[in-house]
Amino acid sequence: MTRLLMACAAACFLSLGLLIPTIPKYVTGPLGQGPGLVGGCLxxxxxxAVLFRPLAGRLADRRGRRAAACTGAALLAITSFAVLxxxxxxxxxxxxxxxxAGEALTYVGLAAAASDHDRPGAAINRFSVAVNAGLLAGPALAEAGHSVAGLRAAWALSGAVALVAFVACLFLPAGPAAVGDPAGTRKTGPLVHRAGLRPGLAYWASVWGYTAFSAFLPLHVAALGGSGSGPHFLVYGCVLLAVRLGGQRWANRIDPRRTATAALLVTAAGLALLVAWPSVTGALVAxxxxxxxxxLGLxxxxxxxxxxxxxxxxxxAVATTTAFFDLGFMTAALALGAVVQSxxxxxxxxxxGxxxxxxPLLFLSLSRKARKTSPQGGSHDHSRG
Structure with a gap:
């Protein structure tokens, strides 16, 4: 099941990754619009995606993971083909x-399916590897397609990959919420789940770091006299995949709060390096x-x-947590843009940074509660699913 889930995730997010360089070129090319509209489109x-994530979570819980993932993949395919x-x-x-909406449904459905694994930490880690592999491979394939067959080929390829993902998602298990419960009568979570708020806020903070890096690194490297930020993004992607692949063995052995705290502090340290070591080499290390x-974060x-x-x-809970990615990206882009401008x-x-x-201050109350409820000050086993 895990391999099928990873294949579905990789295909869905390869479809999205193919559009990362395609959308700006399509807006400023065939549609004849200015670069300002690119930001509006994104x-x-x-x-x-933010608005549909709660509905995606409700669908995944009531009708099953397969229903949410298939619906999302179908929407991704239809919209890519429709652009033609x-x-x-x-x-x-x-x-x-x-x-x-399609991205929200796909992500929530597949992430919820990963959480159903008997070792959810490791399964979610593998799922995130597949997501990032698709997103990282997409732009390179799109650029190659642009040079050979033009922009329309990239849209067609994106739609075809999403269609393959839809077919693959049909073979996923229906999901615990749907098994023996076709009417969806089991008690499902609220549209905004309390359990997803604290990790969601931490994710929001992490996304501020990612947004600053992805949006302003090209300008930073150019100001330092570098020839381009391509090597920096390549290093970023390779390290991200290497850490996630290497972390599969201990994903279920370490308290996720500790991992989340480390993720936030390491991200902050990288941003501090960009300030403290203003050179092309320093930017590579950062x-x-x-x-x-x-x-480590997601x-x-x-x-x-x-x-x-x-x-x-x-x-x-997955829908609530991941909604903070889009909220973080939008708020960080607006706020940091104003700071950089001024x-x-x-x-x-x-x-x-x-x-x-x-x-990490978000997790202090959780740590105190854990110490109070743990016998003789011992720690709980956080590897359970």
Missing amino acids: AITAGC MAESLPLFLACRAVAG AAVIGAGQA PAFLTMAVTGLPAAQRGS SGLAYGFAVA CVPALA
């Missing part, structure tokens, strides 16, 4: 809005450090959210 997709006929800007924006921090946040919950509520890149990186550096 905001529409992210906004719809979208000659007008309103139709294109409508397609991107629906794609946001990229590796930030990649390690981001690799599996820990999701494991925290679902640990101890019944299966019929995990989709809701005070410069160094201040932007410094502000972004303060957010994940302070976020």
Whole structure:
């Protein structure tokens, strides 16, 4: 089941990754719009993803993981193919809005399926590896496709990959909430699950670090006289995948709160390096450090959210936690853009680093409760699913 789940996740997010360089070129090329609309297009997709995540969690819990994942993959395929006929800007924006809903449904359905594993920490870690592999491979394949067959080929390939993902998702298990309960009468979680709020806020803080790195690193490297930020993003991606692959063995052995705390502090340290070591080499080291921090974060946040919950509520908890990614990206982009505009890149990186550096304070009350309830000050076993 885990291999099938990873294949589904890799295919879905390869479909999305193919569009990372394609959307800006399509908006400023065939649609004839300015670069400002690129940000608006991305905001529409992210906004719809935020709105649909709670509904995706409810669907995953009531109708099963397969239903949510299949619906999301189908929407991704339909919207990519529809762009081939979208000659007008309103139709294109409508397609991107629906794609946001598709991304939310796919991610929540597949992440909830990973949480049903008997070792959820390790399964969620493997799921995140597949997600990032797809997102990292997509842009390179898209650029190759652009040079050979043009932008339309990238949209067609994205739709075809999403269609393959849809077929693969049909073979996933229905999910615990749907087995023997076709009417969805089991008690499911609320649209916004309390268990996902604290790890979600930590994820939000982590995303501030990622946003500062991904949005402003190219400007930082150019200001330092570098020839481009491509090697930096390559280092970031390789370290992220290496840490997640290497972390599969101990994902279920370490308290996810400790891993989450380490992830936040390592991300903050990487941003501090960008300020303290203003050179192309320093930026490379910072990229590796930030990649390690981001690799540790998401599996820990999701494991925290679902640990101890019944299966019929995990989709809701996953949806609540992951909604903070889109909220973090939007708030960080707006706030850091204003800081960089008024005070410069160094201040932007410094502000972004303060957010994940302070976020471990979210876990202090949890640590105190654990010490109070643990006999003789011992620790709980957090490896249970």
